[in-house]
Amino acid sequence: MAGLDLARVSKTYGAFEAVKDVSLTIEEGEFAVFVGPSGCGKSTLLRLIAGLDPVSEGAIRIGKDDVTACPAGTRSVAMVFQSYAxxxxxxVFDNIAFPLQMEKRSKEDIRQQVEKAAATVQLGTRLGDKPAKLSGGQRQRVAIARAIVRKPALFLMDEPLSNPDAALRMEMRTELTRLHKQLGATMVYVTHDQLEAMTMADRIVVLNRGSVEQVGRPMDIYHRPVNKFVASFIGSPPMNMLAAEVVGADGLSVRVAAEGLEPLTLAQDGSALPAGSSVTVGIRPEFFSATPGPDTIKLTAIPHAVERLGLHTIIHAAVAGHAITALLNGDPVIEVNQPLDLYAAVGQLHLFDSEGLRRNA
Amino acid sequence: MALQSSPVAAARPQSFTQNWSAYAFPAPALIILFLSLLLPAATTLVMSLTDISFLRPTNFVWLENYIKLFSDGRFRQAVGNTAYYTVGVTFPTMVLGLLAATALNGKFRGRIVFRTIFYLPVLTSLIAAAVVWMYVYEPYSGPINGALAQMGLPPQPWLQSPDLAMTSLIIMAIWRDFGTAMIIYLAGLQDIPKDVYEAARLDGAKTKDIFLRITVPMLSSVSFYLMIILIVQTFQCSVPSMS
Structure with missing residues (x-):
């Protein structure tokens, strides 16, 4: 078990920069999740850490060792692939035993280690079977057992829950979190699913176009996204973005006007936001309510679709011609195409400047 | 009384008028197969039990032809030679084909050229190739004996010596069939997922381990197919007694 340190790591393919100048430290025993849309460079970064592809620039350290030039098999890294591989x-026994056989361990030692790893992932009774006879979830467990049997310094997981169905995905999420706690291992997990990132990570690394947008604990990223990209990517349904204009600002407050929104005053330093500048007001769907509160502003929306989930209701509506999504508790009565007053908590609003950077205190 | 579905009713055979098209579509292929393969095979079997000569009336002699054949030492030697030739061609062809396919499966400049060169013997006319090989094996002015002479070694009668002729023929057959083996193995290699190789690299496997523990076993079905077609192909080349 060891930490991971990336120092100004880049990867280029011809003129295309897949990973741009990434510097990052993952602490020993941490569960870090790389999350981002398809093509953001998260899997490429994982492959660079594994040693499957060489870095174009920068350095990779696992623990105290600089492994930048080391081949994959010598890095004390185990990887679980999306396809299980x-x-x-x-x-199943030989699959799990393979890394130990490559280390030329004794047969007795291999047998003991394999049985222990198989028991950890509850596969002790399937050791004689071929992978083709196993279900998707069991194959996933074999891949995990093959990773843990080596006792590597670092576990890498490349979208391991992309293939299973929704029920198995939820079960495996819990299983992987339990395994991380049980092993106390350093894990780097890649996913495009922000739900997996939020539920499993100690720390999330949000990537976009090969660069790190934000690194932080899940709730920090959720409540304090650094820019519009992170704010839109983390959270489901995604944050609503309303184009607005600064009508006045000083060192203590910013007054904002947006079409369809009541005049709004945010208590924050507005010295960098001159009057007339374009801004974006971000409202998470879950911070709308159907009733006014002590510090709320009103929006009048025209709902055009309603999704009732039992515990929640998702409303797809338009505010002054702009599409918004609201998530209300319970099962309120909503008539499609009839004006609906929604109330947003001012304390939960986000303000982004014309560059897309968050300006809240 | 509650109605129950009858398993007998569900399995009731359908009449010919209901599914005649199922017979009609494969019928032309089956007729051609029968006329070109099954009928000649059955006729040959029947003829082998007779003394057919086309010059006199045919009589059934039952197993007499077989008894005569198996008691002839030249036939036993021909079978032995054919088996030796088959084994001598099949397995080296497979091994060389696999090695070439593995080498040419990577991405490097000129791999298409190498693949084409290795596959050319398959496309070459057998007669033209035989003429070239006769020149290669020529005892007085052939390039092999020329090379031996330069090394101070005596020339060899490659095709004339009973000891060397079989090996010379095997080498030529390997040269001819090796391209086929390479192409079939290349197709098999490209079917092995990249992830599996990467997992093996991460598990600490060296190139030799990856080849022996991953590539060779994962090509077992391809190897089996190739072995069958090479055995059939080379066994048809009946080698007579050479002594």
Whole structure:
């Protein structure tokens, strides 16, 4: 078990920069999740850490060792692939035993370690079977057992829950979190699913176009996204963005006007936001309510679709021609195409400047 | 009384008028197969039990032809030679084909050129190739004996010596079939997921381990197919007694 340190790591393919100048430290025992849309460079970064692809620039340290130039097999790294990458011609036992056989361990030691790893992932009774006879979830467990049997310094997981169905995905999320706690291992997990990132991570690394947008604890990223990209990507349904204009600002407050929104005063330093500048007001769907509160502003929306989930209701509506989504508690009576008053908590509003950077205190 | 579905009713056979098209579509292929393969095979079997000569009336002699054949030492030697030739061609062809396919499966400049060169013997006319190989094996002015002479070694009668002729023929057959083996193995190699190789690299496997523990076993079905077609192809080349 060891921490991971990336220092100004870049990866280019011809003129295309897949990973741009990434510097990052992951502490020993931490569960870090790389999250971002398809093509953001998260899997490429993971492959660079694994040693499957060479870095174009920068350095990678695992623990105290600089492994930048080390081949994949010598980095004390284990990886769980999206496709599981099991050896189809080998039994479950041989799949798990393979890394130990490559280390030329004794047969007795291999047997003990394999049985222990198989028991950890509850596969002790399937050791003689070939992968083809296993379900998707069981194959996933074999891949995990093959990773843990080596006792690597670092676990890498490349979208391991992309293939299972929704029910199994939820079960495996819990399983992986339990395994991380049980092993106390350093794990780097790649996903495009922000729900997986929010529920599993100690720390989330949000990537976009090869660069790190934000690193932080899930709730920090949720409540204090650094820019519009992070704010839109983290949270489901995504944050609503309303174009607005600064009508007045001073060192203590910013007054904002937006079409369809009541005049709004945010208590924050507005010295960098001159009157007349374009801004964006961000409202998370879950911070709308159907009744006014002590510090709320009103929006009049025209709902055009309602999704009732039982515990919540999702309303797709238009405010002054702009599409918004609201998530209300319970099962309120809502008539489609009839004006609906929604109330947003002012304390939960986000203000982004014309560059897309968050300006809240 | 509650109605129950009858399993017998569900499995009731359908009449010919209901599914005649299922017979009609494969019928032309089956007729051609019968006329070109099954009928000649059955006729040959029947003829082998007779003394057919086209010059006199045919009589059934039952197993007499077989008894004569198996008691002839030249036939036994021909079978032995054919088996030796088959084994000598099949397995080296497979090994060389696999090695070439593995080498040419990577991405490097000129791999298409190498693949084409290795596959050319398959496309070359057998007669033209035989003429070239006769020149290669020529005892007085052939390039092999020329090379031996330069090294101070005596020339060899490659095709004339009973000891060397079989090996010479095997080498030529390997040269001819090796391209086929390479192409089939290349197709098989490209079917092995990249992830599996990467997982093996991460598990600490060296190039030799990856080849022996991952590539070779994952090509077992391809190897089996190739072995069958090479055995059938080379076994048809009946090698007579050479002594």
């Amino acid at each position: 099991l050896y189809p011609h080998m039994s």
